[in-house]
Amino acid sequence: MLKDVSFGQYYPVRSFVHNLDPRLKILFLIAYIVAIFLAKEFLALGICAALLVFGVAFAHIPAGKVLRSVKGVLFLVLFTAAINVLFYRGKTVYWEWGIFTVTFEGIMTSAFLVVRLFLLVICSSLLTYTTTPVALTDGLESLLTPLKWIRFPVHELALIMSIALRFIPILADETDRIMNAQKARGAELDSGGLAKRIRAVVPVLIPLLLSAFRRADELGDAMDARCYTDGKHRTKYKKLRFSWRDLIVFVLIAALVAGVSVMRVYPVFAL
Amino acid sequence: MRIVVNHLNYIYNDRSPFAVQALKDVSFTIEHGEFFGIIGHTGSGKSTFVQHLNGLIRVPSSLKRKPIKGDMTELRVGEFDLTSKKTDFRALRRNVGMVFQYPENQLFAETVFEDVAFGYRNFFDGKPEKGQVESAVREALGIVGLDYETVKNVSPFDLSGGQKRRVAIAGVIVTHPEVLVLDEPAAGLDPLGKQEIMRLLHRLHGSWCKTIVVVSHDMDEIAENCTRVAVFAEGTVKYVLPPRELFHHSEELLSLGLDVPLTAKLCLELEKQGVHIDCDYTTEDFLRKVLALGKGGTVC
Amino acid sequence: MKALEFSGVCFSYGESERPAIEKLDLSVEEGEFVALLGHNGSGKSTLARLANGLLTADSGQISVFGRPIDGKNLFGIRRDVGVVFQNPDSQAVASIVEDDVAFGAENVGLPREEIGDRIGFALRAVGMEEFRTATIARLSGGQKQRIAIAGVLALRPRIMILDEATAMLDPRGRREIVEVVKKLNEEGITVLMITHFMEEALLASRAVVMNCGTVAMEGTPSEIFERHEELLKYNLVLPRIGYLCRRLREGGIRVSDTLDIGTLAKEIASCVS
Structure with a gap:
């Protein structure tokens, strides 16, 4: 049940993409998002899409798995696209009815939007498929390190993220157990009106909160017992290192953003 | 109520790369009035099995339509056919009480009274009168060995560990279920707390919970209390036998990595010394047989 | 040398509460394996938390290898006294x-290479080296507890306290933990094992029974289990094998108060044949 809401959804295989530095993958995602929103023509978007296809192929992620990540947002994307088609005011009008107009420009913008959103979703799931939650946290911590200068608690934030990642599946399990126990006592958790459902949540929520507090307390003790203080004199076992693979990808990112920016200024095929 | 299980299979995450078959062709029967034990390692399928008994895990309907190897899955608890979608699962749950591991973790109400009354109100057809609720809660607390007047207005969270557990059990048996299923009811308690839980189970067995199914790791308790025992290993049922026969297979159980009662271990060791004791593996019977030998008598 | 010494220690969780620890005197020698028994609420877990400074005593003194815990040396104390919950x-x-195993070693600021070595050492000590890159959530209860022990071992403590570390495990998990703890003790780590399982206490060189926040009984496990009436008074029961020995003796079969199954079987065999 709740466990099926896969969190982090890391796909455990060995691949070129899996081995990349997590910081680089996070940067790549950001650069990629910038690129697809800068892209103004289909050629530019096509390049972005092709790059992503290579990425997925190099990551050894089955296509079905990638498409499934798109399925989750399919309705939202199509709905937005439909709104766009119907309300965009362009010059080449095909059809008109009341406030609704279908224009060539509208169709084109919608198509762009759909492709952009799909690429966005696929690229971010490529990141989570190929990077363990721990590596992701480490990468973020490392990228945010400059913020330590303004006394932003980067280390604490990273620790909180890593603990959250560790406890989410445990608490999901616990929720399952408590729900089952209350169902066995005749609680009806999935029927009745809104008021009834809200009331039905109490017997699950209270034990869950108590359990979370208890665990927090226990974890706190276990951390103290292992000499946890404020992280000032802390060392880190895992160091993130750049390798030649990372360099290649870094060059690719730079080329991508530069290329798309150039195409924005000097369009190859004007719309 | 008689529990009949035939060709029961269960797969977690069916049709995904993470599929795990938790139950493989499980078949046996628990008779009305039994004090039935279930043993096996964590992950042997025993918890998955017991959750079937009150419909918390349903038999997937596809299994019914397309039976594995042509054998029809059957799962009945008394009159209830658990493979049918039309079954009244509410009525089933009223009749099959389920005590999970560490049941005190499900307590939520402000007072012991309200917590115990929760199940009673849920399962009552219509709205129960105040007097009805009160007498049901009083009776349930009584049988788990708590004094109604002392604890009814106390917050369940202020009680000791053993008391909390008894309140949680009271909250399950308050509806007078005919079958009571317990998953390691004594886990984590101190030795006296454990003894108290076993005494409580016998009191329940003698009153309204006619059939008791208990999952346990404590082989001594199993040997002392159970009429029959099912041994789960890797999703299958290896044995369904009364303790006196089951622990004849002690060596095999040990090789499965399971424990055996102290009496069975002693019988094995004595066998090595050339002394054969034929007992039913309860402490009393073992003592009787050994003492009889000591007095020069023979053991039958 | 005394690894751990409590003298006249009192502690209560709040002003109005009954003291959890009252005038406790207890000392543990270096290299000992002490089992700490007692019913729920007898003060065992409080004792564990006092011993490494998670709680601070209201009065009295607690020393670790001769150094009194004073609030300023907590860091050093916790490196010496590891606790598994x-x-x-x-x-x-x-x-x-x-x-996870690295966490403690990172906290005390060890250099990277050293942490790597310590992870290797700690995982070897608990027999989990092939699980170095495994996901903890996928392990069994016993394995998870072995990782918890490894996480403590990475700090190279001299005393290891197990606060009912086997209570939530199945028999297989319990056996795993007991074996690891026995081995660690043989390698020189002082062990204080808090447990409900009387059978686990049999492995210790000394058993201590707590009641109402203070030491009620002390001696070798077999000495303790001979005093069964007293045990009952403290809400404890004999291990089953102790109970059998007593009943056999009452029935006229002269067996000693052994706690070992093989020995008992031999003694019975020599009496009845």
Whole structure:
């Protein structure tokens, strides 16, 4: 049940993409998002899409798995696209009815939007498929390190993220157990009106909160017992290192953003 | 109520790369009035099995339509056919009480009274009168060995560990279920707390919970209390036998990595010394047989 | 040398509460394996938390290898006194085994290479070296507790306290932990094992029974289990094998108060044949 809401959804295989530095993958995602929103023509978007296809192929992620990540947002994307088609005011009008107009420009913008959103979703799931939650946290911590200068608690934030990642599946399990126990006592958790459902949540929520507090307390003790203080004199076992693979990808990112920016200024095929 | 299980299979995450078959062709029967034990390692399928008994895990309907190897899955608890979608699962749950591991973790109400009354109100057809609720809660607390007047207005969270557990059990048996299923009811308690839980189970067995199914790791308790025992290993049922026969297979159980009662271990060791004791593996019977030998008598 | 010494220690969780520890005197020699018994609420867990400064005594003195705990040396005390707690699911900080084992060593600021060595050492000590990059959530209860022990071992403590570390495990998990603890003790670590399982106490060189926050009985496990009436008074029961020995003797079969199954079987065999 709740466990099926896969969190982090890391796909455990060995691949070129899996081995990349997590910081680089996070940067790549950001650069990629910038690129697809800068892209103004289909050629530019096509390049972005092709790059992503290579990425997925190099990551050894089955296509079905990638498409499934798109399925989750399919309705939202199509709905937005439909709104766009119907309300965009362009010059080449095909059809008109009341406030609704279908224009060539509208169709084109919608198509762009759909492709952009799909690429966005696929690229971010490529990141989570190929990077363990721990590596992701480490990468973020490392990228945010400059913020330590303004006394932003980067280390604490990273620790909180890593603990959250560790406890989410445990608490999901616990929720399952408590729900089952209350169902066995005749609680009806999935029927009745809104008021009834809200009331039905109490017997699950209270034990869950108590359990979370208890665990927090226990974890706190276990951390103290292992000499946890404020992280000032802390060392880190895992160091993130750049390798030649990372360099290649870094060059690719730079080329991508530069290329798309150039195409924005000097369009190859004007719309 | 008689529990009949035939060709029961269960797969977690069916049709995904993470599929795990938790139950493989499980078949046996628990008779009305039994004090039935279930043993096996964590992950042997025993918890998955017991959750079937009150419909918390349903038999997937596809299994019914397309039976594995042509054998029809059957799962009945008394009159209830658990493979049918039309079954009244509410009525089933009223009749099959389920005590999970560490049941005190499900307590939520402000007072012991309200917590115990929760199940009673849920399962009552219509709205129960105040007097009805009160007498049901009083009776349930009584049988788990708590004094109604002392604890009814106390917050369940202020009680000791053993008391909390008894309140949680009271909250399950308050509806007078005919079958009571317990998953390691004594886990984590101190030795006296454990003894108290076993005494409580016998009191329940003698009153309204006619059939008791208990999952346990404590082989001594199993040997002392159970009429029959099912041994789960890797999703299958290896044995369904009364303790006196089951622990004849002690060596095999040990090789499965399971424990055996102290009496069975002693019988094995004595066998090595050339002394054969034929007992039913309860402490009393073992003592009787050994003492009889000591007095020069023979053991039958 | 005394590894751990409590003298006249009192502690209560709040002004109005009954004291959890009252005038406690207890000392543990270096290299000892002490089992700490007592019913729920007898003060065992409080004792564990006092011993490494998670709680501070109201009065009296607690010393670790001759150094009194004073609030300023907590860091050093905690490096020496490792504690493993009850719940296998709420002690790990990270999701991956090696990251979690590294946590303590990172906290005390060890250099990277040293941490790597310590992870290797700690995982070997608990027999989990092949799980170095495994996900903790996928391990069994016994394995999770072994990782918790490894996380403590990475700090190279001289005393290891197990606060009912086997209470939530199945028999297989309990056996795993007991074996690891026995081995660690043989390698020189002082062990204080808090447990409900009378059978586990049999492994210790000394058993201490607590009641109402103070030491009620002390001696070798077999000495303790001979005093069964007294045990009952403190809400404890004999291990089953002790009970059998007593009943056999009452029935006229002269067996000693052994706690070993093989020995008992031999004694019975020599009496009846």
